[in-house]
Amino acid sequence: MTVGILGGGQLGRMLALAGYPLGLRFVIVDPSAEACAGRVAPLLNQDYLDPSRVTDTLRSLDVVTYEFENVNSDSPWLCGDVPVYPPTAALRVMQDRLAEKTLFSELGIDTPDYFAVDSLTDLHDAIARTGFPAVLKTRRFGYDGKGQYVLSSSSDVADGGGLSTGRPLILESFVRFDRELSIIAVRSARGETAFYPLIENLHRDGILRRSVAPVPSAPSSLQANAEAIAARILERLSYVGVLAIEFFQLGEKLLANEMAPRVHNSGHWTIEGAETSQFENHLRAILGLPLGSTAARGLAGMVNLIGDIPRHEDILAIRGAHLHAYDKSPKPGRKVGHVTLVCEDRDELMSRISQVEGLLV
Amino acid sequence: MTVGILGGGQLGRMLALAGYPLGLRFVIVDPSAEACAGRVAPLLNQDYLDPSRVTDTLRSLDVVTYEFENVNSDSPWLCGDVPVYPPTAALRVMQDRLAEKTLFSELGIDTPDYFAVDSLTDLHDAIARTGFPAVLKTRRFGYDGKGQYVLSSSSDVADGGGLSTGRPLILESFVRFDRELSIIAVRSARGETAFYPLIENLHRDGILRRSVAPVPSAPSSLQANAEAIAARILERLSYVGVLAIEFFQLGEKLLANEMAPRVHNSGHWTIEGAETSQFENHLRAILGLPLGSTAARGLAGMVNLIGDIPRHEDILAIRGAHLHAYDKSPKPGRKVGHVTLVCEDRDELMSRISQVEGLLV
Numbered sequence: 056m057t058v059g060i061l062g063g064g065q066l067g068r069m070l071a072l073a074g075y076p077l078g079l080r081f082v083i084v085d086p087s088a089e090a091c092a093g094r095v096a097p098l099l100n101q102d103y104l105d106p107s108r109v110t111d112t113l114r115s116l117d118v119v120t121y122e123f124e125n126v127n128s129d130s131p132w133l134c135g136d137v138p139v140y141p142p143t144a145a146l147r148v149m150q151d152r153l154a155e156k157t158l159f160s161e162l163g164i165d166t167p168d169y170f171a172v173d174s175l176t177d178l179h180d181a182i183a184r185t186g187f188p189a190v191l192k193t194r195r196f197g198y199d200g201k202g203q204y205v206l207s208s209s210s211d212v213a214d215g216g217g218l219s220t221g222r223p224l225i226l227e228s229f230v231r232f233d234r235e236l237s238i239i240a241v242r243s244a245r246g247e248t249a250f251y252p253l254i255e256n257l258h259r260d261g262i263l264r265r266s267v268a269p270v271p272s273a274p275s276s277l278q279a280n281a282e283a284i285a286a287r288i289l290e291r292l293s294y295v296g297v298l299a300i301e302f303f304q305l306g307e308k309l310l311a312n313e314m315a316p317r318v319h320n321s322g323h324w325t326i327e328g329a330e331t332s333q334f335e336n337h338l339r340a341i342l343g344l345p346l347g348s349t350a351a352r353g354l355a356g357m358v359n360l361i362g363d364i365p366r367h368e369d370i371l372a373i374r375g376a377h378l379h380a381y382d383k384s385p386k387p388g389r390k391v392g393h394v395t396l397v398c399e400d401r402d403e404l405m406s407r408i409s410q411v412e413g414l415l416v
Numbered sequence: 417m418t419v420g421i422l423g424g425g426q427l428g429r430m431l432a433l434a435g436y437p438l439g440l441r442f443v444i445v446d447p448s449a450e451a452c453a454g455r456v457a458p459l460l461n462q463d464y465l466d467p468s469r470v471t472d473t474l475r476s477l478d479v480v481t482y483e484f485e486n487v488n489s490d491s492p493w494l495c496g497d498v499p500v501y502p503p504t505a506a507l508r509v510m511q512d513r514l515a516e517k518t519l520f521s522e523l524g525i526d527t528p529d530y531f532a533v534d535s536l537t538d539l540h541d542a543i544a545r546t547g548f549p550a551v552l553k554t555r556r557f558g559y560d561g562k563g564q565y566v567l568s569s570s571s572d573v574a575d576g577g578g579l580s581t582g583r584p585l586i587l588e589s590f591v592r593f594d595r596e597l598s599i600i601a602v603r604s605a606r607g608e609t610a611f612y613p614l615i616e617n618l619h620r621d622g623i624l625r626r627s628v629a630p631v632p633s634a635p636s637s638l639q640a641n642a643e644a645i646a647a648r649i650l651e652r653l654s655y656v657g658v659l660a661i662e663f664f665q666l667g668e669k670l671l672a673n674e675m676a677p678r679v680h681n682s683g684h685w686t687i688e689g690a691e692t693s694q695f696e697n698h699l700r701a702i703l704g705l706p707l708g709s710t711a712a713r714g715l716a717g718m719v720n721l722i723g724d725i726p727r728h729e730d731i732l733a734i735r736g737a738h739l740h741a742y743d744k745s746p747k748p749g750r751k752v753g754h755v756t757l758v759c760e761d762r763d764e765l766m767s768r769i770s771q772v773e774g775l776l777v
Contacts, residue, residue, distance in 0.1 A: 072436055075433055075743075076433070077739055078725070078743050339732065344729055345732045367705060378438055378439075380437065382436075
């Protein structure tokens with residue numbers, strides 16, 4: 056069976072590497088000839104809207120999926136006779152922060168207060184309700200903290216939060232959370248669902264730096280709550296594939312912050328730290344195969360390598376360090392790899408994480 | 417860094433899949449256009465003795481390795497300016513059962529009695545010393561039980577054991593072993609060594625069917641003995657890479673049977689069942705990187721899929737089953753995949769192994 060993947064970044068690369076042992080083949084579509092997934096699978100180097108070779112290629116594919124949520128839903132790759140998973144209806148919801156938050160509200164899922172902002176008047180009205188600080192975000196095409204601005208005072212409001220006018224925005228109340236968590240959920244084309252253990256995430260400058268799973272020191276109800284939230288979303292959207300949901304934790308309460316209709320950086324630890332990786336389960340799901348166990352294997356930590364990769368020998372000298380180098384050229388702020396650490400003891404895990412982080416500049 | 421691999425079968429394929437996360441690139445050389453490693457890495461489709469494109473390609477490689485021991489040591493791929501690991505001297509020893517057994521003897525490693533057989537007279541003389549039954553083997557190019565004949569009586573001897581004359585042979589005493597074991601050892605270009613836990617292997621018709629590791633119910637001295645044997649061989653050959661040694665166990669005694677200068681079928685369980693797989697450690701070794709931990713993660717079982725692969729959904733419905741399909745066309749007797757099972761409890765492991773074996777015809 057052959058899977059088409061829109062997007063040739065590290066997520067597409069890791070999907071292909073997880074799929075080869077299942078005997079799958081892949082076609083990667085990416086407008087960049089340097090796409091790192093193209094190092095491990097055949098690359099169709101063209102824009103997502105370019106119709107050339109689409110019809111012929113689709114004939115050789117069993118299913119189409121994507122590794123990023125900003126793919127234009129008018130892309131001819133999504134409109135052929137080949138099943139597209141996750142469903143494009145889910146994709147559209149998660150491309151728009153307002154639609155996403157509206158879905159949370161409809162399903163009774165707690166989320167920070169939010170207000171659509173299409174004008175300066177809207178912004179003033181919204182601020183009057185949230186107070187300061189508040190977070191102004193573009194509704195579409197944000198990632199890794201891009202398109203997000205914290206408004207701290209009325210002077211920040213005066214210039215529209217630095218956002219160019221005319222783009223649909225959303226204002227959200229600023230949440231003083233205890234910590235950020237996420238859950239990786241999966242639903243198969245046959246309707247089977249599974250949930251990985253909750254993950255604790257640490258962001259800096261809007262970019263995920265570190266994940267630890269299963270989440271340490273959590274009340275026992277937290278996992279059940281997160282799974283119930285995820286299950287409601289999976290069912291409502293007739294979802295197929297891996298879904299990532301990010302939460303703010305306040306005490307025993309979870310506020311849903313955002314979702315991604317794809318494998319997710321906070322789930323990379325599952326390659327070594329769970330019985331079945333998020334990548335393999337995404338493929339099993341979209342092909343209608345039985346899902347694999349999502350149980351953790353010990354305690355896992357994941358450290359992102361941003362900008363550049365330290366010397367391989369220094370990373371690999373750390374006991375239990377699993378290097379994932381994406382074969383991308385170095386660039387400030389770019390995710391170029393990650394390291395996963397797995398062990399049975401939490402203190403030992405944190406010590407190894409510190410050793411990896413000590414190599415980062 | 418780019419690694420050249422001679423041989424494009426499943427071992428080359430799994431080497432490439434283990435190397436991509438380290439950021440490595442690969443070139444596979446194989447005379448067959450259908451070589452399954454060529455599905456996951458660039459394939460140079462030519463004979464190993466064909467000199468075309470060798471010089472240019474070698475310029476782009478950092479190291480050359482091989483996935484089968486029958487590569488002709490005169491191959492131009494092995495004679496360039498690029499390091500070849502494991503060293504060709506080790507390759508030559510392991511291409512010849514007599515040289516292999518002689519090395520065992522020189523190093524004081526117990527091995528079944530053996531006698532070179534170059535004529536019918538030699539054969540009669542040898543049989544006079546071993547008695548019946550005895551095993552007559554071709555000295556070179558045997559694999560998966562091919563080129564091995566059990567001689568049970570003088571009528572088997574009369575026709576030279578069914579072997580065409582003129583090929584160098586070896587007669588070995590027939591060992592009534594308790595069971596067959598193997599160890600996967602590794603030595604890096606920097607001289608670091610590591611040893612995986614002993615593996616129990618089950619063969620049928622000369623083909624490995626099932627491995628279980630770490631070996632069940634073994635006296636505590638067995639692992640130490642096997643490691644000491646492996647260490648002697650690694651040092652003597654200034655070996656670099658993964659080395660597999662197969663043993664017969666008789667009580668607390670190990671008889672070395674044969675070796676392979678490469679990753680080995682009995683080590684496939686290490687992908688999920690050890691902290692670092694044999695494939696990754698082979699690559700770390702030949703690139704002079706620190707070796708990864710060889711510790712087991714729970715108990716592992718590996719079942720070979722011979723001839724054809726059962727329905728994927730049936731395999732994946734078994735809890736904890738990790739499918740490795742090699743993307744090879746079905747053919748009687750051909751290794752086309754394997755399934756690894758990992759868990760903490762031995763009874764549960766054996767039950768899951770039985771479930772997989774129940775799917776095999």
